[in-house]
Amino acid sequence: DAKTTQPTSMDCAEGRAANLPCNHSTISGNEYVYWYRQIHSQGPQYIIHGLKNNETNEMASLIITEDRKSSTLILPHATLRDTAVYYCIDGAGYSTLTFGKGTMLLVSP
């Protein structure tokens, strides 16, 4: 079973920032926070990961709280193509990924 909890769905206006929260209540010290997304029926796409520091790449920013019990994925300027299911996953990268229900993000014009 997935170890993270996320809202079922979220809406965002195109061009605005999308902030997707995730709770990691059982994350262990050596586990990373990974974010993936899946656009309808395509393969899951890696977005970003982090251990305890905030991270940023060309796709998104990741904010991890100091106690590591929650994280927020930020898409700074959402576009229609960002409509997807977003998954946050605890784990070591070489271990299997346990997908939960994820958050369905709908970006609208």
Next chain:
Amino acid sequence: AAGVIQSPRHLIKEKRETATLKCYPIPRHDTVYWYQQGPGQDPQFLISFYEKMQSDKGSIPDRFSAQQFSDYHSELNMSSLELGDSALYFCASSHGTLASTDTQYFGPGTRLTVL
């Protein structure tokens, strides 16, 4: 950049037939993972291989088997197909240093339909 390649992309089989799905990892990646995603479901881990040896096993039916070859490509063999095997099958690969930051990259998937 090269990505994970899966073939075929679509496959239609009858019940009780067999199917073979293939996965070609990103160059220099030596770890392969297989996931199954049923209709309306989230991806579920099936099995993984590191350096041609099985490294982990999930909810893979006994009717399924898989292996990783010397060139690191992998094949998922499915026998006695059932209607419930209809799903998307994803392969992912990573550079298997067993470091915590090894990221899995997914292929486009194979859509299997069992009639």
